[in-house]
Amino acid sequence: MSPMDTGITLNELVYSLVARIPSGRVMTYGQIAALCGSPRAARIVGGIAHFGSEELPWHRVVNKRGGLAGAFPGGRSAQAQLLEAEGVSVSAESIVGVDSLMWWPPESEEQL
DNA sequence: CGAGTGACCGCAA
C-alpha cells in the first residue's frame, strides 16, 4: 500500500506520526519513513522536519543511534534539554536506552 | 518544468 493510494503524501503522514509521539518517547527517522512505506526515505523525513511546522515535537525525532539532529534550531543541546525535560536521559549527544524509548503507533494508525 | 539539496539509513570494502 502506498500513501499515494490514500491521497495523502509522505510529509502529511510524517506530520501525523510526529504529532502523535507521546512525551518521554522518541522515534527514529527510519522508523517514520518505514511507516510511510519508504524505509530508505529517512532523508525525506529530515527534510520535511526542516520545513515542517514548528508546532510539532521534532525534538522527539532522533536517528537510529539515538543521536540528536545536527541542524536542530538552537543546537543539539536544545534538543537534549527538551528530551531530558520529558524524562529522557541524554548522554553527551546520544539518548540513553533509545531502543527502550522507541515508540510505535497502533497498527490501526498504520493504515492511515 | 529541470536540477540540486537535505535534521538519514543500510550495506560493502
Add this chain to the structure above:
DNA sequence: ATTGCGGCCACTC
C-alpha cells in the same frame, strides 16, 4: 572497528 557510497521523496532555486 571505521570509511565510503547508493537510495528514496519533498522542498527550494
